[in-house]
Amino acid sequence: MSQTQLIWILSGMQGFNAPMTQSVQRFVKQVGKAINTHGLIKAGDRVLMGISGGKDSLSMAYALASRRKWLPVQYDLQAVMVQWREHPIPDQELEQLDRFFAEIEVPFRRIPMTMRPPSFKGEFNCYLCARNRKRVLFELAREEGWNKIAFGHHMDDIVETTLMNMVVQGRYATMKVDQEFFDGLLRVIRPLCSVRESMVARAAGSLGLPVMGIDCPLKEVNLRKDIKRIVGELSEVHRYARENIIRSLSNIDLEYLPAQS
């Protein structure tokens, strides 16, 4: 057996602990930059990571777990998936997730929940789903003393939310990178805030993360999909359109605001 073959076999055995490829290194570095710029994770923090099984939250888990290995700053991590009974996940996918989290040494919990209680009569939508999931995670954090909840929203999510608020609600508002709740007892953080979706996708692909095919009947029809296409078109007009939309959120020139009608 040649030396190269041996290295290849050994790195395969290391799985998610194998040396990082360049695209993964770039991704983890960009996450670290956002964490440092916004002071998102500090020594002693207890961080609950919301895991959907999609590429974003799994990549986030990988980045936060990897950084913890080489940083002098220590923090606790736990991964939690709110598992909707209405959308059962195949056993094989669950096993792959369990294996991934065991390898990156992060405890992983699944909390089975019902999306629509029998008392619910209205029409279900993405907003209600996200609100239910947040409620479950907030309750868990309060009961167990986790002081931060991390979500895998990336730069494109933030840009899309900004445009959706402008177009649909006539509001210039966005998701916060670091949001305080209950007088600062709990904070919601978004460590992927300055990473483009394309960079997350490249890292997830290169790592071979066990990304689940999420079985949501609303995912192909929602408004976000249209806005995503428009953001893509804007970035063809200007390659830094996404970054500039984000910058504009803290660079508002009030002089140009029209009088309120």
Ligand SMILES: Nc1ncnc2c1ncn2[C@@H]1O[C@H](COP(=O)(O)OP(=O)(O)OP(=O)(O)O)[C@@H](O)[C@H]1O
């Ligand atoms: N079922 C869930 N349980 C726990 N956290 C969740 C769940 N679904 C979503 N989240 C958290 O909320 C974030 C945003 O959710 P959204 O449904 O918008 O996912 P997304 O942008 O497609 O990201 P992902 O690729 O992680 O699924 C996720 O990145 C994750 O951190």
